[in-house]
Amino acid sequence: MILDEATSSLDTVSEQLVQAALRPLFASRTSFVIAHRLSTVLAADRILVIDRGRLVEAGTHDELVDQGGLYKTLYERQFKPERSPTVGLVTA
Structure with missing residues (x-):
């Protein structure tokens, strides 16, 4: 399929x-x-990462995150929340 x-x-x-x-x-x-x-x-079971028509990484999700390559970068962009700026934060 x-x-x-x-x-x-x-x-x-x-x-x-x-x-x-x-x-x-x-x-x-x-x-x-x-x-x-x-x-x-x-x-x-297996993820193939293709960049500009070329196979650049292959493995499971955990393996690809551990490799620290393109997959990890894409994963972090999609799943890690952005930090809110603290501009103008006043504490007493």
């Missing part, structure tokens, strides 16, 4: 519902999921 950005235009709740419905199908066959949203592939 090949899914190409199957949940890209869905909100987070709808994406989770679709992923839950597809999970049993993934268990019984080879599936390729093409996605920019990393939440779509976090539980994949």
Whole structure:
């Protein structure tokens, strides 16, 4: 089965519902999921990271985060909250 950005235009709740419905199908066959949203592939057995048409990284989510490469950078951009500036903060 090949899914190409199957949940890209869905909100987070709808994406989770679709992923839950597809999970049993993934268990019984080879599936390729093409996605920019990393939440779509976090539980994949193997993630391939392609940059400018070239395979640059491969592994599980944990392996790719530990490698500290492009995947980790993208993961942090998508999942780590931005820090709010403290400009104008007054304490007594």
